[in-house]
Every structure is written in structure tokens, then in C-alpha cells.
Amino acid sequence: MKAVVRGFRGVATYLGSLMGADAYRKYLEHFTSSGHAGPAMTEREFWRDRMDRQDSNPQGRCC
Amino acid sequence: MGKVPDQTGLAEGLDPTLPAPAVDDSVREAEERKWTPAKIGLWVAISLLGAVAWFMLALVRGETVNAIWFVFAAVCTYLIGYRFYSKVIERYLLKPDDHRATPAEYKADGKDYVRTDRNVLFGHHFAAIAGAGPLVGPVIAAQMGYLPGTIWIIIGVVLAGAVQDYLVMFFSMRRGGRSLGQMAREELGVIGGTAALVATLLIMIIIVAILALVVVNALGESPWGVFSVGMTIPIALFMGVYLRFIRPGKVMEVSIIGFVLLMAAIIGGGAVAGTEWGAAFFHLDKVTIAWGIIIYGFIAAILPVWLLLAPRDYLSTFMKIGVIVMLALAIIVVRPEITVPAFSEFAGRENGPVFSGALFPFLFVTIACGALSGFHALISSGTTPKLIEKERQTRFIGYGGMLMESFVAIMALVAAISIDRGIYFAMNAPLALTGGTVESAAQWVNSLGLANVNITPDVLAQTAKDVGEESIISRSGGAPTLAVGLAHIMQQFIGGPGMMAFWYHFAIMFEALFILTAVDAGTRVARFMLQDSIGNFIPKFKEASWRPGAWLCTAIMVGAWGAVLLMGVTDPLGGINTLFPLFGIANQLLAAIALAVCLAITAKRGVFKWLWIVAAPLAFAAVVTITASFHKIFSPVPAVGYFANNQAFSKALADGKTEFGTAKTVAAMEAVVRNTMIQGVLSVIFVTLSIIVIVAALIATVRAIRAGGGQDHEDPAVPSKVYAPAGLIPTPAEKKLLAEWNALPAEKRTQKAGHH
Numbered sequence: 001m002k003a004v005v006r007g008f009r010g011v012a013t014y015l016g017s018l019m020g021a022d023a024y025r026k027y028l029e030h031f032t033s034s035g036h037a038g039p040a041m042t043e044r045e046f047w048r049d050r051m052d053r054q055d056s057n058p059q060g061r062c063c
Numbered sequence: 064m065g066k067v068p069d070q071t072g073l074a075e076g077l078d079p080t081l082p083a084p085a086v087d088d089s090v091r092e093a094e095e096r097k098w099t100p101a102k103i104g105l106w107v108a109i110s111l112l113g114a115v116a117w118f119m120l121a122l123v124r125g126e127t128v129n130a131i132w133f134v135f136a137a138v139c140t141y142l143i144g145y146r147f148y149s150k151v152i153e154r155y156l157l158k159p160d161d162h163r164a165t166p167a168e169y170k171a172d173g174k175d176y177v178r179t180d181r182n183v184l185f186g187h188h189f190a191a192i193a194g195a196g197p198l199v200g201p202v203i204a205a206q207m208g209y210l211p212g213t214i215w216i217i218i219g220v221v222l223a224g225a226v227q228d229y230l231v232m233f234f235s236m237r238r239g240g241r242s243l244g245q246m247a248r249e250e251l252g253v254i255g256g257t258a259a260l261v262a263t264l265l266i267m268i269i270i271v272a273i274l275a276l277v278v279v280n281a282l283g284e285s286p287w288g289v290f291s292v293g294m295t296i297p298i299a300l301f302m303g304v305y306l307r308f309i310r311p312g313k314v315m316e317v318s319i320i321g322f323v324l325l326m327a328a329i330i331g332g333g334a335v336a337g338t339e340w341g342a343a344f345f346h347l348d349k350v351t352i353a354w355g356i357i358i359y360g361f362i363a364a365i366l367p368v369w370l371l372l373a374p375r376d377y378l379s380t381f382m383k384i385g386v387i388v389m390l391a392l393a394i395i396v397v398r399p400e401i402t403v404p405a406f407s408e409f410a411g412r413e414n415g416p417v418f419s420g421a422l423f424p425f426l427f428v429t430i431a432c433g434a435l436s437g438f439h440a441l442i443s444s445g446t447t448p449k450l451i452e453k454e455r456q457t458r459f460i461g462y463g464g465m466l467m468e469s470f471v472a473i474m475a476l477v478a479a480i481s482i483d484r485g486i487y488f489a490m491n492a493p494l495a496l497t498g499g500t501v502e503s504a505a506q507w508v509n510s511l512g513l514a515n516v517n518i519t520p521d522v523l524a525q526t527a528k529d530v531g532e533e534s535i536i537s538r539s540g541g542a543p544t545l546a547v548g549l550a551h552i553m554q555q556f557i558g559g560p561g562m563m564a565f566w567y568h569f570a571i572m573f574e575a576l577f578i579l580t581a582v583d584a585g586t587r588v589a590r591f592m593l594q595d596s597i598g599n600f601i602p603k604f605k606e607a608s609w610r611p612g613a614w615l616c617t618a619i620m621v622g623a624w625g626a627v628l629l630m631g632v633t634d635p636l637g638g639i640n641t642l643f644p645l646f647g648i649a650n651q652l653l654a655a656i657a658l659a660v661c662l663a664i665t666a667k668r669g670v671f672k673w674l675w676i677v678a679a680p681l682a683f684a685a686v687v688t689i690t691a692s693f694h695k696i697f698s699p700v701p702a703v704g705y706f707a708n709n710q711a712f713s714k715a716l717a718d719g720k721t722e723f724g725t726a727k728t729v730a731a732m733e734a735v736v737r738n739t740m741i742q743g744v745l746s747v748i749f750v751t752l753s754i755i756v757i758v759a760a761l762i763a764t765v766r767a768i769r770a771g772g773g774q775d776h777e778d779p780a781v782p783s784k785v786y787a788p789a790g791l792i793p794t795p796a797e798k799k800l801l802a803e804w805n806a807l808p809a810e811k812r813t814q815k816a817g818h819h
Contacts, residue, residue: 015315015384018186018384019381023177027173030173034173051373056607058584059442060441060445062432063270
């Protein structure tokens, strides 16, 4: 039973990172390790910024 | 051995306090070249299984063939291609070096350049390259029987498609994630680069237009489809608002909510289409739907990304992974028997009702995505290279990702050929041939003289009823056929015959979702390319935030693909039949352009001995597409040549005829004259531009060979300070090195090289 739950969690985590759900965590990780000055963006600010940057930098989707 | 790109200083720049950023070359070589009995046994078994599967498909001529052989033939060939051929490319041609940092490491910004786990990036890249293309092309190509398509999809991907994706991804990664257009300009000079840019832009217009045509054909006169696909718009808007204002960043949560709503929309669509008002309100003809998509395309491309595109992309990714896993499981569990012959009666003719033209070259352009797709070069350069963690992973992600798409194409083929051949032709032939009613369609199909085909009007009517549609006659474009095939297989897996209508509309829904995302993203990318080009003359246009410029360029792009779409929808000859070859030609010409750029780069790296790895698929793609274009331009057969058809109809009009061939009115005849002229001129432009690019690349290549190499435009090598294994399963040596890295304190492990 425990193994099933763990497997399910693994799939969920994988799908999550596939769709970019962990983008903010990775941003923070980068931010702290690279020693930037000033505070990091909040989660809300980060997602806004991410979406707004896509406006001027569209990514293709294939047929 | 050729010249290895500049590595001076790389060894000295490595951080002595860290473990090595790469498995030692000699250790890796020894590991790769060591053949234990178990390893030999495994590869012998894979080869044997593959050989048996190919034997069953290609040589055994029974009444039927089981679908499982398609799966075995594909998977075994992919494994062999991946293990051996891509390894050759890696070892002798690309020579990745894990001591070098990737752009995700040396340009790390936490946003666009982020080191991403290889398995996650594999899925990410796959979701970006796979869409409706591999689901549609193989279905249309099934007209010629299953074998030509199967061979091209499986062999083509190993020797051409996956090679292109891998090379483009690697070269773009070495250049900090530069796009194909930028690489073309650098390597081929102004003329070649400009021709590549214009060709890319035109090709994108054609591809978007024909993808939209597939959706229009699937939704025309289908109240259920119109309702459920239409509902994706409010669902996406809701998801966008939810992510922006209510729960930012909760991507999984909102995707699950979106998915549930989507299922509700499919089920609700059945109920709505069952009511009188619903059937009346959502029953739209194709021209209306085409206009709807054009208006939608314009609005979607100027709305902010967060509102519509991003949430729909989440839904589309979610559905893509789910559907493909489900379809693979269903085919393995159900193992349908295939009655379609290996080569059909149309394999040796050039006037097939589904698409026109002879097997060579038209089969090879009809199946583009899944075997060789130029569009991938646009995805493989740009986004994915900015996320790669280690150089050696490009083989897994680039080559492996494309093999996965090819597998999707094989499953689509299996789903489409699992239905009765009579139904297949009734669904895929133009209205002008089938007549539109079950009686006329059945009569026409039976008159084709196909072996073992004897369809009754009742069967056609019953199939339509099973899938919850008024009619399935002349639903060309591939999507509805695949949906019937998928419904047929899935109901045996889950739900039984009562679920067929649900599965049919589920399939239509996800195809429409993929296509609308591609239409929207394609319009945006094309708009930026146009803005950038105009910006060379009027600088103001380069400002992405300048609204009038953005709107004007969006309108031009939507207008262009919209015009081609309307032309296809109203075409008396049946839009798919005449336009689909143009789609394939456009896509393969883009592949030829991408491979030509790769050829020039490879030659400049000085690896002449292995140049054939790039030259062979380039030669094939060039020959296929140029021959196909020449057929379309010069063929005297009206069914094949655009200008021949144009002349035939012009002459008929001049003779005062009021109907000719499948065009029953003077207006229809005039439409044919107009359409064939546009299609012909487009073909001429495409092929001319592509020949310019290929010639420019050949000149650059010959120069490089004479000079013993050339200038490389790679970013300077930066020593890497991170490590990750190359493939899905780490080898013992990789595991050992990984353990050393994992033993480091956390702050040292996540250290980013080259940052301050």
C-alpha cells in the first residue's frame, strides 16, 4: 500500500514538474544560491512576471 | 578524427574542490564497449523480436495481421536505432563534452535558463513537438495500405527525423539556445539566411492553415463537437483567471480542475446535441466554423498569454500525456486484428480519393510528423536547449523524444486501420465523390473494386449513430477517422459499445485542443518573426510592446492563414485532398532547410568522414520535396498538377461549360481556377526558397571542406560545476560519480557556475 502511494506521488510530482509547477521553487533555489542582492520576487509576482515575459517571447507548439 | 571545438582552458577552469563534472572518458568508453553475455543476450533478443515483427508485417500475407506486431516492430527498431545509430552520431559527429557547462548553467537566471531534470525535460520537449500532426498524416496515408506508411514512419525517424532533432538541439545548445533562423543567418550568410527566414514564415502560414482545416472538417455539422470544443475557451479563461488571481502557481491543481471540466464538457455536449435547440444552435456549416476559428485566432493571439494560451497549453499537455499512455495501453491490451492490406489498390496509382499523387514522393510528404518534421527544428532550437542540464543528455532528449513522437504516429496508424476499409474511404473521400448520403457513399465505395470491401448504407448509418454524429460521410482530414478508430479500440478497453460516442468526442476534443494551441502559438511566433523583419526597415516594429504594430502584424498573419483556410473549406475538389500535400511539402522543406544548416555546421566543425549522417537525410528530404513540388507544378495530370488543373478548368470555362469534373457550377469552376493558381504559385515560391537555402548550405559546406574546417559560432566553452547522468537509467560509472556529488553539502551541489 505504501509503495502504491509512493508511486502515485512520484507520478504526480513528475507531471507537476513537467508542466512547470515547480518553476517558483527553482527560481528561489537559483536566487539564494547565486547571492543576488535585494529580496526575491514573491510567488504571485514571479508567476505574473513569467506569464508576461511569454507575451513578448512566444514558444512554438508543433503540429 | 576531426577537429574538436576549442577546449583550451576547460580542464584548468574546473573547480578542484568539486568532483568531476563528467564521467572520465576512458571509463565511459570501457563501459560502453564492454559486452557482457547478459547484454549480448538482451540485444539479440530485441533484434530477433524486431525481425519477427517486421516479418509478420511485411512478408506474411494472411487474411489479417495483429496490431501488436506494429508495436514490436516499432519499439525494437527504435531501441536498436537509439542504442547504436544515435551513439555513432554522438561519438563521431557531435562529441558532446560534459566538462562544458550548458546554457542552463552558464546563463542561469532562474527563469528562461534553468537546469531541468532530464526525464522532466524529455516529457516537456515531447509535449512541445508532438501534436495533431502525427495523429493525422498516417491516417491519410493509410489510403495506400499499412506497409508503406509503417516503413517510412519507423525507418524514417531513425535515420532522418530523430537525427534532425538531435543535431539542431545540440547545435542550438552550443550557441546559447539560438533559433534556427539565427543559425541559418550565421552559417549561410545574408541570402541563405533571408531565404530561410521567408520560407519559414510562409511555411508556418500553410501549416497553421491546414491544421485549422482539419479542425473545421472535424467540427462541421457536428453540434456535439462544436459545443464541447467551444467550451474549452471559457474553461481556459477560467483557468487563466484562477492562476493569475486566485491561486498563482498551482499548476497541477488548476490542470486537474480543467480536466474535470473538459470531461464534463464532452459529456454535456452529448446532452446538448440531443436537445432540439442545442442541435439547431450548434449545428454550424464549415464556412461559419472557419470564420469562427479565424476570429478566434486573431483574438487569442492578441490577448495576454496568461489568459488563454498558457492555461490551454496546460490542458493540452495534460491531455497529451494521458491520451498517449492510454492509447498505448489499449492497443497492447485489445490487440485489434488489422484487415487492411499491406499495399492497397491505390499504392500503384496517383489518383487516390484521400490524397492525390503517386506513392513516391507523396507518401513521404503526407506523413511528415512522426517520420521527419521540419517544424521540430523550430522547437529543438530555442526553448529546450536553454533547459538542458548536461551536453550528453541531448541524445536522450533530442533523439529519444522524436522516437517517442514516431511511436505516437504508429499508434495513430494502428487505430485508423483497425476500422473497416469501406468506412475509411467513405469518411475520407471528398463530398463530390461520395455524394454525402449513406446510399451514394456506399455505392461509390463498392464501385471502387477494393478487395474484401462490401459496405452497406446501414453500416455507415449505424457507425455514425454509434459515435453520436448525424453522418460520417466525407469527414476528411484524418481526425474523425482516427476518432472512430480510437473509439472502436477504447470501447473494448473501457466502457463497451455504449461509450463509443464519448470516446469519439474525446478524441475530437484532444485533437482540436492540440491544433488550437498550435494555431495560437504559431500565429504568435509568426507575428514576432514578421515584426522583426519589418523592424529592419521601420525600427518601431521591433518593439514587441508597441500595440499597433503587434495588432497589424497579427492581422496580416491571421489574414494569410485565414485565406488559405477558407480556400480549403470552400474548395470544390475537397480541401484536404489538394492541400494536404502542400502541408507535407512545406513541413519537409523546412526539414531540408534545417538539415542544410546542420550540414554546413558539421562541415565547419571539420568532421568530414561522418558528414553522410547529415547528408543522407538531407538528400532524401530534398529529393522528395523537390520532386513532389515539381509534380505539383509541372505534372500534366490534372489530379496532381495544380497548373494542369488550372488549365483544364480555364479551358472548360472558356468553352462555355457550366459544370466540369467535380465542380457543378460556374462559380465552383472559377473557385477551382483561383485556388489552383494560388496553390501553384505557393509551391513555386516554397521550392525556390528552399533550393536557395540548400545551395547556400552546399556552398558553405564545400568551402569548409576545402579549407579543412571553418569558423564555428559556438559560445566559448565554460567549465561545468554540476553533474547529472546522460540517459534514462544511469550506468554504474554514472551512479558512482553521482554518489560523489550527492555526498557534497547542499550549498556546494547547487552552486551555479559563471554567476556572480
